[in-house]
Amino acid sequence: MENLKIILASGSRDRAKSFERAQLDFEIIISDFSEEEFKGKELSPIELSIKLAKMKVLDVKKKMEFKGIDAIIIAADTLVEFKGNIIGKPMDENHALEILKKLNNNTHKLISAIAVTRTFNDKIISDYDITSVSFLDLSIDEIKLYIKTGEWKERAGAYSIRNKASLFIDKIEGSPSNVIGIPMHKLFLILKNEFNYNLLGQKI
Amino acid sequence: MENLKIILASGSRDRAKSFERAQLDFEIIISDFSEEEFKGKELSPIELSIKLAKMKVLDVKKKMEFKGIDAIIIAADTLVEFKGNIIGKPMDENHALEILKKLNNNTHKLISAIAVTRTFNDKIISDYDITSVSFLDLSIDEIKLYIKTGEWKERAGAYSIRNKASLFIDKIEGSPSNVIGIPMHKLFLILKNEFNYNLLGQKI
Numbered sequence: 010m011e012n013l014k015i016i017l018a019s020g021s022r023d024r025a026k027s028f029e030r031a032q033l034d035f036e037i038i039i040s041d042f043s044e045e046e047f048k049g050k051e052l053s054p055i056e057l058s059i060k061l062a063k064m065k066v067l068d069v070k071k072k073m074e075f076k077g078i079d080a081i082i083i084a085a086d087t088l089v090e091f092k093g094n095i096i097g098k099p100m101d102e103n104h105a106l107e108i109l110k111k112l113n114n115n116t117h118k119l120i121s122a123i124a125v126t127r128t129f130n131d132k133i134i135s136d137y138d139i140t141s142v143s144f145l146d147l148s149i150d151e152i153k154l155y156i157k158t159g160e161w162k163e164r165a166g167a168y169s170i171r172n173k174a175s176l177f178i179d180k181i182e183g184s185p186s187n188v189i190g191i192p193m194h195k196l197f198l199i200l201k202n203e204f205n206y207n208l209l210g211q212k213i
Numbered sequence: 214m215e216n217l218k219i220i221l222a223s224g225s226r227d228r229a230k231s232f233e234r235a236q237l238d239f240e241i242i243i244s245d246f247s248e249e250e251f252k253g254k255e256l257s258p259i260e261l262s263i264k265l266a267k268m269k270v271l272d273v274k275k276k277m278e279f280k281g282i283d284a285i286i287i288a289a290d291t292l293v294e295f296k297g298n299i300i301g302k303p304m305d306e307n308h309a310l311e312i313l314k315k316l317n318n319n320t321h322k323l324i325s326a327i328a329v330t331r332t333f334n335d336k337i338i339s340d341y342d343i344t345s346v347s348f349l350d351l352s353i354d355e356i357k358l359y360i361k362t363g364e365w366k367e368r369a370g371a372y373s374i375r376n377k378a379s380l381f382i383d384k385i386e387g388s389p390s391n392v393i394g395i396p397m398h399k400l401f402l403i404l405k406n407e408f409n410y411n412l413l414g415q416k417i
Contacts, residue, residue: 210358
């Protein structure tokens with residue numbers, strides 16, 4: 010087990026950072042799966058994020074099978090839910106402003122799903138976590154100043170909790186790693202219980 | 214105001230990282246204040262952490278006054294409270310093990326106080342935040358593997374939420390930056406409301 014590769018099937022710099030900070034030995038292989046075809050479907054935010062995580066993990070699994078490399082493959086998907094609506098990644102600065110004005114002085118839900126599988130193995134395990142995130146009350150000028158940092162780019166909800174957004178995040182309820190894009194404690198439990206792989210280390 | 218220096222009166226690498234990630238322009242000047250003389254006093258955890266943050270900020274304020282440099286000075290103090298007892302930084306691996314065994318499969322409180330002042334200014338503002346942190350149930354062997362990472366060093370509660378401890382932190386309730394050692398949202402509000410200094414930027 011010790012030489013078994015861990016593949017992070019995600020292009021998210023935040024997820025890669027979470028893995029690095031947890032001292033995991035991993036490689037990144039990004040899926041070619043296109044999310045677009047699911048956009049119009051009637052799925053709840055939780056169903057949608059699980060579905061997307063599974064599609065991503067299956068795509069990278071195929072690649073690994075083609076290459077003949079045994080590995081544990083991990084994918085994730087993060088969505089913001091606010092008043093029953095799904096909020097994704099902003100398209101541009103104006104969209105980021107629109108999103109942050111909604112989330113301002115309010116509480117939203119951050120949903121991250123993960124899907125885990127292994128090459129040459131039929132098992133696919135998925136799970137998700139929900140974290141509530143509350144923002145302080147910022148003025149429009151302050152939101153515009155925040156947007157200038159560029160932290161909104163490629164991030165569901167248009168903010169980065171680990172960076173300048175820490176100044177206006179009042180409170181969260183749930184897992185902090187989930188807000189960053191991958192519920193690390195769920196990953197730890199899935200790998201330990203379902204794949205016999207302990208991320209805290211293989212030996213004492 | 215734009216050239217006003219920000220001094221972080223703390224030697225904590227985690228607090229410095231929080232400031233860096235929030236893109237703050239700051240310098241570190243560590244106080245010479247000794248915490249030892251307060252250890253025996255009958256103060257509640259909140260009173261103690263506020264007291265310590267104030268003593269640190271006053272010590273560095275004196276240094277700045279001596280140098281004749283105008284600056285905003287920020288100090289903080291972090292304590293872990295578990296079942297009414299204060300848990301500080303571990304002295305060695307055995308002490309870290311003892312602390313983590315207590316916190317394991319349980320919820321503790323993380324208290325961070327901040328104190329803010331300005332050179333040549335009598336105003337000292339302090340505040341604090343409390344965050345509940347819940348750990349999964351680890352085996353003794355897993356705790357020992359975690360201790361091997363060295364993350365316990367110099368950290369109240371013997372863990373680092375941003376690093377490998379993310380694997381076993383199930384849930385928090387409160388501010389995530391507070392767990393890292395400084396409640397950034399409280400700092401943002403104090404600087405804005407009491408010192409007319411906006412950390413999101415001084416101009417649109």
